[in-house]
Structures are given as C-alpha cells and as structure tokens.
Amino acid sequence: MKKFKTTDAWISTGLILSFVIINIINKPSGLIDESILTGYFVVGGWQVVSMLVHAYKHWFTEKWSARYVYHWVTFISLVTMPGSFWVxxxxxxxxxxYYTVLCFLEIGKMNERPLNILK
Incomplete structure (x- = not known):
C-alpha cells in the first residue's frame, strides 16, 4: 500500500505540473483549449483509476473519512456531468x-510511528 500511495501521489503531482507547464508554454487561445482538455482527461483519468484501487482495497475509505466523502462527491459529479459540465x-x-493533497496526507498518516497513531 505504501508504495502504491507514494507512486500515486507523485504521478498525480507530476501530471498536474506537466500540464500546467504545457499550458503556460502553449498560451491557450481560449477557455477550452486542446491542451487544457487533454490535461483534464489525463489527470482525471489517473485519479479515477486511483480512486477505484482505493475503493477496491478499502484503503482510507472508512465511513465519513475525507476520501469516502471525496469518492461520493466525485461519483455524483460524474453522474450529473451532462447537466453540470461548466460547473x-x-x-x-x-x-x-485536493485529491493530490489528500494522498500526501494519507502517506504522512501511514508513516507515523505506531504510538503517534494512538494519540
């Protein structure tokens, strides 16, 4: 789990930074540009795969945890996407x-010493 979470967080960070840099270099002409849409789908696709792995393995998905709530918000967003595309x-x-920060927070929680977890 530690290896996956660390890899997940850094891949997510790398994808976000790379698409920000690409968009700065390309200087998109409008609100919806090809490189922006590509970034949305690549980063979003990676994070959906990561969410599915977390849900399947039951990692940090206890009821009302930050990840649990995030999964539900994302699910509702995807289901209502045709009507709420601009939102x-x-x-x-x-x-x-937020998802990337959440991954790093969970890595920090995993790396805590066992006695710190009991506090």
Whole structure:
C-alpha cells in the first residue's frame, strides 16, 4: 500500500505540473483549449483509476473519512456531468489538487510511528 500511495501521489503531482507547464508554454487561445482538455482527461483519468484501487482495497475509505466523502462527491459529479459540465469544468482543477493533497496526507498518516497513531 505504501508504495502504491507514494507512486500515486507523485504521478498525480507530476501530471498536474506537466500540464500546467504545457499550458503556460502553449498560451491557450481560449477557455477550452486542446491542451487544457487533454490535461483534464489525463489527470482525471489517473485519479479515477486511483480512486477505484482505493475503493477496491478499502484503503482510507472508512465511513465519513475525507476520501469516502471525496469518492461520493466525485461519483455524483460524474453522474450529473451532462447537466453540470461548466460547473465541473471550473471545479475539476481544485478537486485534482485536493485529491493530490489528500494522498500526501494519507502517506504522512501511514508513516507515523505506531504510538503517534494512538494519540
């Protein structure tokens, strides 16, 4: 689990940073540009795969945990996407950043010494 979580967090960070750099270099002409859409789908696709692995393995998905709530918010967002595309287009980058931060927080929790966890 530790290896997957660490890899997951760094891949997510790398993808986000690479698409930010690509968009700075390309200087998109409009709100919806090809490189922006590619970034949305690549980063989002990776994070959905990661979410499915977490859900299947029951990692950090206890009821009402941050990841549990995030999974439900994402599921509802995907189901309602046809009617709320623009809302999702605006909130997706913030969700991606939150997911990445959540991964790093979970890595920190896993790396705590056992006695610190009991506090």
């Amino acid at each position: 999702l287009a605006i909130t997706a980058p913030f969700m991606a950043l």
